[in-house]
Amino acid sequence: MALTLDKPPKTAKVSKNGKPTGAGPRVKRHFSRQWQLWVMLIPAIGFTALFAYGPMYGIQLAFREFDFTKGLTGGEWVGLKYFVKFFESPQFWTLMRNTATISLTTLVFGFVAPIFLAILVNQVISRRRKRFTQTATYLPHFISIVVIVGMLQVFLSPSTGLITRFLGFFGIEGVNFLGSTSTFVPVYVISEVWQHCGWNSIIYLAALAGVNTQLYEAARIDGANRFQVIRHIDFPALVPTMVVLLILNMGGVLNAGFEKIFLMQNTLNLPVSEVISTYVYKIGIIGSQFSYSTAIGLFNTAINFAFLVITNQIAKRVSNTSLW
Amino acid sequence: MSTLTRLRSRTPGDIAFTVLVSVSLVVIVFVTLYPIYFVMIASVSAPALVQAGDVSFIPKGINWFGYEQILNDSRIWNGYKNTLIYTVLGTAVNMLVTIPAAYALSRRDFAARRPLMLFFAFTMFFNGGLIPTYMLYKEIGLLNNMWVFILPSALNVYNLIIARAFYEHSLPEELYEAATLDGANHFQFFFKMAIPLSKAILSVIMLYYIVQHWNDFFTGLIFIRDYDKQPLQIVLRDILISNTAFAGGAGGAGGTGGGYGQQFADQIKYGVIVVSTLPVIILYPFLQKYFEKGVMIGSVKG
Numbered sequence: 001m002a003l004t005l006d007k008p009p010k011t012a013k014v015s016k017n018g019k020p021t022g023a024g025p026r027v028k029r030h031f032s033r034q035w036q037l038w039v040m041l042i043p044a045i046g047f048t049a050l051f052a053y054g055p056m057y058g059i060q061l062a063f064r065e066f067d068f069t070k071g072l073t074g075g076e077w078v079g080l081k082y083f084v085k086f087f088e089s090p091q092f093w094t095l096m097r098n099t100a101t102i103s104l105t106t107l108v109f110g111f112v113a114p115i116f117l118a119i120l121v122n123q124v125i126s127r128r129r130k131r132f133t134q135t136a137t138y139l140p141h142f143i144s145i146v147v148i149v150g151m152l153q154v155f156l157s158p159s160t161g162l163i164t165r166f167l168g169f170f171g172i173e174g175v176n177f178l179g180s181t182s183t184f185v186p187v188y189v190i191s192e193v194w195q196h197c198g199w200n201s202i203i204y205l206a207a208l209a210g211v212n213t214q215l216y217e218a219a220r221i222d223g224a225n226r227f228q229v230i231r232h233i234d235f236p237a238l239v240p241t242m243v244v245l246l247i248l249n250m251g252g253v254l255n256a257g258f259e260k261i262f263l264m265q266n267t268l269n270l271p272v273s274e275v276i277s278t279y280v281y282k283i284g285i286i287g288s289q290f291s292y293s294t295a296i297g298l299f300n301t302a303i304n305f306a307f308l309v310i311t312n313q314i315a316k317r318v319s320n321t322s323l324w
Numbered sequence: 325m326s327t328l329t330r331l332r333s334r335t336p337g338d339i340a341f342t343v344l345v346s347v348s349l350v351v352i353v354f355v356t357l358y359p360i361y362f363v364m365i366a367s368v369s370a371p372a373l374v375q376a377g378d379v380s381f382i383p384k385g386i387n388w389f390g391y392e393q394i395l396n397d398s399r400i401w402n403g404y405k406n407t408l409i410y411t412v413l414g415t416a417v418n419m420l421v422t423i424p425a426a427y428a429l430s431r432r433d434f435a436a437r438r439p440l441m442l443f444f445a446f447t448m449f450f451n452g453g454l455i456p457t458y459m460l461y462k463e464i465g466l467l468n469n470m471w472v473f474i475l476p477s478a479l480n481v482y483n484l485i486i487a488r489a490f491y492e493h494s495l496p497e498e499l500y501e502a503a504t505l506d507g508a509n510h511f512q513f514f515f516k517m518a519i520p521l522s523k524a525i526l527s528v529i530m531l532y533y534i535v536q537h538w539n540d541f542f543t544g545l546i547f548i549r550d551y552d553k554q555p556l557q558i559v560l561r562d563i564l565i566s567n568t569a570f571a572g573g574a575g576g577a578g579g580t581g582g583g584y585g586q587q588f589a590d591q592i593k594y595g596v597i598v599v600s601t602l603p604v605i606i607l608y609p610f611l612q613k614y615f616e617k618g619v620m621i622g623s624v625k626g
Contacts, residue, residue, distance in 0.1 A: 034435070036510040037428040041440065044425035044479050048444060051476040054460045055452020061459070072459050117352065123345045135612050136353045139360070142604045144539035146557045147597050150564030151359060154593055160375045162362055198356065202616055226341045251449050259541055263565055277454070284455045285546060297453030305450050 062295035075291070082295035091279065099275040099300075102256040105189045107249050113197040115238060118204030119230055134205075137198025149263040152191055153178060179268035188264065192257075207241045208234055243315050251308030254300050276300045360605070367391070367594035374590070389588065390595035400596070402552060403559035410473040410555055411537040418533040421478045423526065426487030427514050430495070441488075444481050454546070461547055472547045473540065473555065480536065483529045490525040491518060528614045538604070556600055563596050 057073075062082060064075035086092055117137065124130040140148075155163045156177040164177070177183045215233050224232070258277040265273045276296060284293030366374045370385025378384060394400055429437050452460075457476075458467075466472040495518060503513045519526070541557035548554055567589065 037431060037434050038436075040424035040428040040510070040514070043421040044444070044484070045440070047421060047475070047478040048447060051460075051478075052447035052451065055456040056450070058452055058456025058459055061456060072456075072463065120345055120349055120352075123342075124349065133349055133353055134616070135609055137356050138612060138616070139605070139608060140356060142535055142539075142608060143360075143601055144541065144557055144560070146539075146541050146560045146564060147601055150560065150593060150597060151363065153565060154590055155359065157590075160590075162359070165377050194356065225335065226338050259545075262545075263541075263561065280454050281546070285458060290455050290459070294453060294455040297455060301450060301453055308449055 059294065059298055061291055062298045064291060066290040078291075082292045083299060085292060086296050086299065091274075094271070095274060095276050095279055098272055099254050099256050099277075101272075102185055102188060102261065102275060103253055105185055106192050106256070107253065109189050109193050110196065110200070111242075111246065111249060113193045114200035115204055115242065117197055118201040118208060118238070119234055121201065121205060122208045122234065123226070123230075134198070134202075137201070139198070140195040141199035143195065145257075145259045146263060148191060148195060149260060152187065152264070156187065176268070178264065179266055181269055181272045184264070184269040184272050188260070192260075203241055203245070204238055207238050211237045239319070243319050247308065247311045247315055250311035251304055253307045254303050363594050363597050367591065367598050369591075371588055371591040374594075390591035391599075393588075393592050394595050394599055399551075399559045399562070400556070400599070403554060403556035406470075406553060407538060407556040410470065410540070411534055414474040414477065414537045415530060415533045417474050417478050418480070418483075419526070419530060422480070422484050422529065423487060423519075424514065425479070426484050427491050427518050428510075429484070430488045430491035431510075432492075432497075444479075444484060448481050458546065467547055468549045468553070470553055473537070473543050477536070477540075477543075480533070483532055487522075487525060487529055490522060494525075495521060524614065524617060527611075528617055531611055531614060535604070560596060560600055564593050 060073060061075070063077060063079060064073070065078050067075040121130060121133050121137075124133060143151075155161045158164060158174070158176050164175070167173075167175075175183060177187050211233060216229060219229050219233060254276065256275045256277065258275075258281070261273055261275055262278050262281070265278065277300070280293045280297045280300075283289045284297075287293075362380075365381075365383040366379060367390055368386050368388065369379045369383040370387055371389075373379050373384045428434060429441060431437065451457075461467050461472060461476070466475070499517060500513060503517060508516070539557060540555060541561065544554045544558040545561075548558075
């Protein structure tokens, strides 16, 4: 099938000329059908080419001196000037440290929590209770980031906030959670886990639903307790999914979520909350240093992409699981 | 399931385990739902009682001051209107672009499908970055233009993959062959068979797109200057986070000016959260199984 499709329409013509039938008319028919598939793809290809690949063409701005009169690609070629400027700037290490801290902490906790939750939920036998637990834990996923940060602000407001008061019972008092450099990352990560843990557990629950029930039967006969069942049956069933998700997450290793961090930022927590993406926004969109901010953005994307490829290669070797 | 039932509570250890699991899940569900519930009751309770910590499970000193302020604030309704327009138009464009493409890419006899899949998937991991995107939009006139909410986000590759996986695995090949024998072409098969048979996955993807548009904050922040074009999320930001004063008084974080004080500002915030999130919260329990289905189908193949 596939082979015949690769042939150019010439083959179809040959069959028209009275060659023996068989593959000929079929090829012709296939080709005459494929234009319809192309028509169905045109909008998607067009939008992707313009809005995803279009900006990639503009990446050359990182290597050029931006010139308002000459447009995007007309500026003078300056090579790595802006990359060097970034590496030598006093902000470089602060930005790298902040970005890596926030994204790696989120990656670790955001990766582990859904696995725990899925294993827990999978222990529930009553279907109704299981469904309720799932419905409840998925819900926060659909709340917008603006509302989440707004909720954080009212709940964590010093002295009157719900969470501030609750922590007061445990003797934790007088902390301005959103305005302190030591609490910014925990608040960010915990709220991330709160919001997405349930949703991200779905994929693991799906993997657990696929476990052969005979394995449980066999384990029971062998006298395994519930913890051993989890350890030796459930957990191994999750590993392939874990590997794929880990690879995907590594592709965002320097992708600390712009919107949430930007909304959580204030002058007090800025020393730990300024990350690459918010810095690019400030010097690029607000400050109009187009070439410089493009270079920083490209550096960020390139590191992410490199991590994705490297993790994928390692996973391929170690566990035979990979994205491509 | 039946196996698990028989596994339940065999030994004291297993009973302890069951208790531990149940308690953990109750705590998790409580921690997840309580903040949302609290916002709802706080939005109709007397602000002074909320601040003093007297409101925990039932609303006290019921008053609608917050909602009255919200009803009279034209910014919120304008934002609501804009978001509705962007969501409806945007989702329509999304579906028109995504679904036919997903069908085409699902055809195993389509020669170009692998390279095209790579063409789309690559954009999930690599992009031009903020500034080149901004410059491009500027060049093609999308800056400060309502279409910036609709056109650039026309295709979400993740949704494309979900829909493609569905067509690939759940649309029987025999059906296609039978239709072909009857002389149907791709258009006819797509409209008469594929679409009717994929209503569930179409609603999943539509819901994903609706939520994406409803919660979009980034586009308004970066690309829109006129306040009357801003979506709900930007208005929310100004009220919830930037503490912009309401028409009736001062709501600033340190605002000492006249009108109502910080406590009323908080009540307004609770109300705004409810008003903006209510559509999602009300619809959600009914749609939840569809959302879940989307993730399941997407996970079938990477």
